[in-house]
Amino acid sequence: MTGTGTPVLRLEGVRKTFGRDTVVLRDVNLDVAPHTVTALIGASGSGKSTLLRCANLLEEIDDGAIFLDGEDITDPRADADTVRRRIGVVFQAYNLFPHMTVLDNITLAPRRVHGTSRSQAQAHALELLDRLGLAGKASAYPDRLSGGQQQRVAIARALAVRPRLLLLDEITAALDPELVGEVLNVVRDLKGDGMTMVLATHEMGFAREVADQVCFLDGGVVLERGSPEQIFGDPREERTRRFLRRIV
Ligand code: ADP
Ligand code: MG
Numbered sequence: 458m459t460g461t462g463t464p465v466l467r468l469e470g471v472r473k474t475f476g477r478d479t480v481v482l483r484d485v486n487l488d489v490a491p492h493t494v495t496a497l498i499g500a501s502g503s504g505k506s507t508l509l510r511c512a513n514l515l516e517e518i519d520d521g522a523i524f525l526d527g528e529d530i531t532d533p534r535a536d537a538d539t540v541r542r543r544i545g546v547v548f549q550a551y552n553l554f555p556h557m558t559v560l561d562n563i564t565l566a567p568r569r570v571h572g573t574s575r576s577q578a579q580a581h582a583l584e585l586l587d588r589l590g591l592a593g594k595a596s597a598y599p600d601r602l603s604g605g606q607q608q609r610v611a612i613a614r615a616l617a618v619r620p621r622l623l624l625l626d627e628i629t630a631a632l633d634p635e636l637v638g639e640v641l642n643v644v645r646d647l648k649g650d651g652m653t654m655v656l657a658t659h660e661m662g663f664a665r666e667v668a669d670q671v672c673f674l675d676g677g678v679v680l681e682r683g684s685p686e687q688i689f690g691d692p693r694e695e696r697t698r699r700f701l702r703r704i705v
Contacts, residue, residue, distance in 0.1 A: 463527040464488040465622050465653045466512060470521035481507045483522070483677025489622070492651040494644075496664035496685075499674030503702055505657035508674070509624045512655070513544050526621065542570060544614030549627040551607040553599040553614070559586070560595040563614045571618060578617070585613040589643055605636030612643055623647065627654040641667075661704060663695060665689050673697045 468541060473482040481504040487507045489495050497505045500502055500521045510516040514530060519573045530540045553562050563585065564578035586592055589609045599607050615623060625644065629637040633654075640665050647654065648667055658664050664671055664685060671688040673696075681694045685694040692698045 462491060464524070465491050465526060466525075467524040468508070468512070468521065469524070471508075471511060471518050471523060472520035473504070473511055473516060473518050480517075480677055482511070482518075485674075485679055487672060487675070487679055487682075489653060489655055491653055492513065493653060493669040494648050494667050495655045496589040496668035496671045497655065497674060498661070498664060498671060498688075498700070503674040504677065505674055506626050509546070509626050509655065509657060513546050513624060530634070532556060538570070542618055543621040545618060545620035545623045547608070547615050547623070547625050547628050549612045549630045549678055551599070551604075551611040551631075553607055553610055555599050558596050558598060559602070559610050560590070560597070561616045564611060566614070567617050581612065582617060585616055586610075589613050589640070599647075604632045605639045608632065608636075608640050609643055612640075612647075616647075621653065623654045625650055625654060625658075627657055627659065629658075629660060659704065661689065662702070673700065675700070 468485050468487040471482050471485040474480045485508060497508060499505055506518060511518050518531055522529050525540060526541060529535065557565070560579060560582055563582040567573040567578040567581065568575060583595060586595055589612060591606060591609055591613070594602065594606065599610065602610065607691050629640050632640065641660070644654070645667060670682055671685050672679045673688065675696050681688065681692060681697045688697065689701065692701060
């Protein structure tokens, strides 16, 4: 754990099941300090996406609690919409609205959900596009963009609400290999800006480079957590070792 103070995100004893037999998260504990990057690694089906979806209240947990800036967001009295406004999410498939321009995709949430004026939302969107190397793409439709460009638009859209926390779920998994780098560069830049991020990834080299803490999910728990040096260089758990041997 790096950093001090109240974690931006904290999971305490989180349990998530689907139906009667599928226990995906059994007892997950996780702390994400401000301005740090946490990489979730683990086999396909280990619950990385489910964890991120629980953190964004897209899934209801069965037990435990999730805190955002110290506030219990799984308390039944918490307002899911208010919580989601503080969290940006980017999924594997970019999910841009195909009938909207890049600019409209990015300004939709700030205008609809946050009540930002059109001109303010557009000014911020243009600034984000510029920063993500997409200046000049504001009036393009998603299908005219490459996969890497679309995913950067999706990141811009997530940033448009000025989130406290960014959740990134395998954001390079659907990209052609030559487009992965430009998306990872954006994540690098965001880290440089101090954005707090949790990312599920199969890009071990990237996790190693960008993460402050790496969490290995296995059997419904964070089986092992540590610095990238420790997890990739000297994993304590046999299961972690086996996973890394398979994947690298
Ligand atoms: P990962 O992202 O690590 O690959 P997931 O969180 O997607 O893992 O999935 C973990 C497990 O939960 C898988 O066995 C998957 O089939 C199951 N699962 C995920 N979502 C649902 C759902 N909505 N209904 C039933 N099972 C689900
Ligand atoms: Mg997943």
